[in-house]
Amino acid sequence: MINGVRLKVCGLTSLVDAEAADAIGADALGFIFYPKSPRGITLTQFAAMKDRLPPRKKVAVCVEPSAPELAALVGLGFDHYQIHFGTETPFPIMAGWSHLTGRNRLWLAPKLPPEQDVKPDWLPLADTFLLDTFHADKFGGTGETGDWAKFKRHRDTHPGKTWILSGGLKPDNVAAAVSATGAKFLDVNSGVELSPGVKDPARLKALVLALHHATKQDNPSYSA
Numbered sequence: 001m002i003n004g005v006r007l008k009v010c011g012l013t014s015l016v017d018a019e020a021a022d023a024i025g026a027d028a029l030g031f032i033f034y035p036k037s038p039r040g041i042t043l044t045q046f047a048a049m050k051d052r053l054p055p056r057k058k059v060a061v062c063v064e065p066s067a068p069e070l071a072a073l074v075g076l077g078f079d080h081y082q083i084h085f086g087t088e089t090p091f092p093i094m095a096g097w098s099h100l101t102g103r104n105r106l107w108l109a110p111k112l113p114p115e116q117d118v119k120p121d122w123l124p125l126a127d128t129f130l131l132d133t134f135h136a137d138k139f140g141g142t143g144e145t146g147d148w149a150k151f152k153r154h155r156d157t158h159p160g161k162t163w164i165l166s167g168g169l170k171p172d173n174v175a176a177a178v179s180a181t182g183a184k185f186l187d188v189n190s191g192v193e194l195s196p197g198v199k200d201p202a203r204l205k206a207l208v209l210a211l212h213h214a215t216k217q218d219n220p221s222y223s224a
């Protein structure tokens with residue numbers, strides 16, 4: 001936690017990168033179980049490093065999992081399950097995800113087109129929502145910033161939920177993102193990489209320094 005702002009470093013593919021995220025004080029470590037992602041890992045790869053990972057929250061990231069796929073992830077004992085999904089996903093499928101993980105462990109990450117908001121029906125299914133940048137052909141890892149005003153509107157409208165800001169965050173825009181949205185939980189990925197799936201310790205440090213500076217109590221553009 002950095003001055004009240006939590007940070008998840010996503011797309012970790014190795015112990016070395018998990019340790020780099022731990023070293024800068026990341027609250028949560030994200031592992032992507034999606035074969036189409038350049039940062040995707042398998043359950044076997046995760047199981048091989050599980051016992052040596054730093055003692056941070058572990059987040060399993062997946063895309064529209066079937067019940068058996070999600071059950072296999074739950075079997076590995078993650079702290080949270082971040083599910084990316086298209087907005088036409090039938091409600092009973094989403095309710096099944098919530099039932100399998102428990103709503104306190106579920107992070108819903110809808111692929112929201114510009115004109116669409118989080119549907120009221122979804123709110124009881126999860127305590128946490130992650131708003132990522134919309135991209136027609138991708139579910140995440142776009143490297144592009146999203147609609148910060150939309151994020152702020154959701155956060156202001158539903159203060160009982162945890163809202164995670166995601167999409168294109170990097171050392172040189174994280175201060176502006178926090179200032180524009182008031183986000184208390186950030187997710188970073190390609191903005192702190194050397195190449196897809198490989199984190200850059202220098203960019204991780206730069207991001208945390210920028211976040212420290214942006215959230216200092218005496219910074220006039222920041223309201224805690």
Ligand SMILES: O=C(O)c1ccccc1NCC(=O)[C@H](O)[C@H](O)COP(=O)(O)O
Nearest residue numbers: 010037139140141142143167168189190
């Ligand atoms: O990163 C991916 O390749 C990815 C692919 C499919 C679903 C989710 C994915 N990433 C999940 C994340 O939580 C990322 O951190 C998030 O999309 C932001 O990525 P970026 O814009 O690169 O910061």
